[in-house]
Amino acid sequence: MEPTSPDAARLVAACAADWTADLPGAYLAFGETYAGERMRAATVGWPTRTLEVGHLGFLEDPATVRRELLAVIAAMAPTG
Numbered sequence: 001m002e003p004t005s006p007d008a009a010r011l012v013a014a015c016a017a018d019w020t021a022d023l024p025g026a027y028l029a030f031g032e033t034y035a036g037e038r039m040r041a042a043t044v045g046w047p048t049r050t051l052e053v054g055h056l057g058f059l060e061d062p063a064t065v066r067r068e069l070l071a072v073i074a075a076m077a078p079t080g
Contacts, residue, residue: 026072028065030057047075 027041029050042048049072051057051064058065 024076026076028069028072030055047072 025041025044025046027038027046027048029035029038029048030053031050033055038048038050049068051068053061053064
């Protein structure tokens, strides 16, 4: 899905341009709305997870969001 306004498009482009494997990061997606951003995160080596919840998933199912957020954060930890 493409950003819905020119301002949103510029923001997404600016943020995505700065994503790098040199910085720690992870991506927890709520559904497929931001699949492109999730793929970009995976491309730079960030752990990603997708929850099949709506935009307000953190309000609808906070326990699941918490569990998945902790899992994606744990996946950021060095394995050395």
